[in-house]
Amino acid sequence: MASVLVTGASRGIGREVALRMAARGWQVHAGVRKAADGESLVDADARIRPLSLEITDADSIAAAVGQLEQLDAVVNNAGIVVTGPIEAVSLDDLRHQLEVNVTGQVAVTQAVLPLLRASKGRIVMMSSVSGRVPFPLMGAYSASKFALEAIADSLRMELRPWGIKVAVVEPGSIDTDLWRQAPDTAAATEAGLAPGQRELYGTQLAGMAKLIPEIQKRTAPVAKVGEAVEHALTATRPRARYPLGVDARAQMALRAFLPAPLVDAAFARVVGGR
Secondary structure, three states, rough: OOOEEEOOOOOOOHHHHHHHHOOOOOOEEEEEOOHHHHHHHHOOOEEEEEEOOOOHHHHHHHHHEEEEEEOEEEEEEOOOOOOOOOOOOOOOOOOOOOHHHHHHHHHHHHHHHHHOOOOEEEEEEEHHHHHHOOOOOOOOHHHHHHHHHHHHHHHHHHHHHHHEEEEEEOOEEEEEEEOOOOHHHHHHHHHHHOHHHHHHHHHHHHHHHOOOHOOOOOOOOOHHHHHHHHHHHHHHHHHOOEEEEEHHHHHHHHHHHOHHHHHHHHHHHHHHOO
């Protein structure tokens, strides 16, 4: 039986992937931070095996991986979003963004590589359109996903001698907590700014708050991401990248084919900048 470790499996994309691969007959090791989330997964599919896993804690990773006898794939899905203008993002928040979305993914990957080398397994990195196309007020998050893309590219070449395949999944706006809770996140970001910063970036923050409901109307179902991950895990020749959604493809095309000043101006206008 093929097996996969899915990090951040409590909800959203991670939960979708865990349930999908379990339904396909895989042994799913679901990385969760709370016991209740693991119980919820088991209630949904008794074939899923929850593992307590905090990807920023070396001891937690070692304990989780130590329970695995063999492994055919890892889906590095766990992640967080830090928003706000770069000028106003605290360095502690920036470090935490990179620690979770970059260092944590590498830490898990390093820990499971001996098992994947033995099985000629697969690695899936959950990136985002933000890993190819930066957007105003999302610089910290985009930086983490840009870094993840580079790490995946290097891994894909470095691990080629052992037949380990590496794929990157790049969703656009997906119907998950990230977008369902986006209005609250935007409000919290604005509330956390110093008065002077709020004045400087007020127009852009207002533009983003106005844009969020429009994006929420166009979010794609999480199953679309699950399908891409399933393909990356099971296809004889998985793709290096899986851009998902019309919005993701459109943004990538703009960045690829139009001059940077034009794209910058267009994105700035979207959020009320000049």
